[in-house]
Amino acid sequence: MSAAPTVGIRAPRPAHALFVLPFVAIYAVLLLWPLAKGVWISFHDHDLLSNDSFWVGLGNYKELWADEVFHQVVWNTLRFVAISTPIFVGLSLMLALALNRPGRLATLLRATFFCASVFSVTLVTLVWKLALMPERGLVAQAFQALGLPELPLLTSDHLALLTIALVTVWWIIGLPMILFLSALQQIPADIYEAAALDHTPRWRVLTHITLPSLKRAIVLATLIEVIRQFQVFPQILLMTNGGPNNSTRSIVQFIYEQAFMQLSLGYATAASQVLLAIMLIGVSAQLWLERDRGGAR
Structure with a gap:
């Protein structure tokens, strides 16, 4: 017996595509087109001042491969991500666990930690x-x-890169903390009540109930911080300007200097494509590791 055809509002119609067409158009104009344009420019020797452009193929990428300064800024950025991301995730999780309770003091502390994240980078760097x-x-x-x-x-x-990483943590630790607080409040209270009736120790509640329930939030916070910290730039520019001896210069600062100071847009765009590739590799590796752990369980 053949199934009856779908009728009514659930019936597939070409006109339904009109509802997503505005989003697709905006997505293509604001993301896909700039991405494709950037890849195209990276294959050119493009002078930003004269707007002259010459096809060089992989010449910009070969030059980046041999550029010792670019090697240094990539290493600096990787170190910054490796230092700041675990601190962000670990410290914000501890703060969320400590402040996930009713009371005026907990509310005041949550507001205090979050308020720092809305300060401008200029104000934060000036104070520090x-x-x-x-x-x-x-x-x-x-x-x-x-x-x-x-x-x-x-x-x-x-010490300079570590210092900037700690300043960055102080500045925006409130954002991942709020993410973990919202995830903690989604855990059903019945589970904790059952554990309390069984006189379950607190450490077992933490390791067997709370942390497993926060797994997706931890993965999300880690991915967000990896992406954000790979793009570190303003606090480094304002605090050390990449010094001393290029020890804090990041990839984004390198791109900025090549594009707007050296006026070499093609070379800067090639560096931005390398940054995008590194970020995609990092995020993909994190997702793969989490999926592998989930499969092993």
């Missing part, structure tokens, strides 16, 4: 540059009061 000033800064005075030697936090090749 004053705090990290040698001898007269708040951090230097704190070291002096404790009888400890002053650390060159922004002038050391080994």
Whole structure:
């Protein structure tokens, strides 16, 4: 017996495509076309000032492969992501667990942590540059009061990138914290009530109920932070300008300098395509690892 044809509002009609056509058009204009245009420009020697363009094929990519400065900025960016992302995810999760409770104090602390994330990058970097000033800064005075030697936090090749990562964490830790708070509030209270009736220890509740329920939120927060930290730029530009000795220069800063200071748009666009490829590889690896873990369970 053949199935009856679908009729009514659920029937497939070509006219239904009109409902998604505005989104598809905007998506194509704002994302797909710039992406394709960027790939096309990366195969050209494009002078931003004269607007002259010459086909060079893979010449820009070959030059990037041999560029020692580009190697350094890629390494700096990877280090920054590796330092900041685990701190973001771990610390924001701990804050969410600690502040996921009723009360005025918890509400005040949630608002305090979140408010820092709405500050402009200029304000944040100005405050921290004053705090990290040698001898007269708040951090230097704190070291002096404790009888400890002053650390060159922004002038050391080994400490500058770590310092910027910690400032970045202080600045926008409230956003992943809010994500985890919303995920915690979606866990049914009945599960915790059943665990309390069984006198389940808190650490077992955390490891067997809370963290497994937050798995998707943890993956989402990790992916968001990986993508965001790969694009680090303004705080580095304002705090160290890529120094000392290129130890904090990021890929985005390299792209900015090549495009708007060296006026080499083709070379800068090729570097942006490399950044996009690195981000896609990082996100794909994270998703693959999470899927592999889920399959193993």
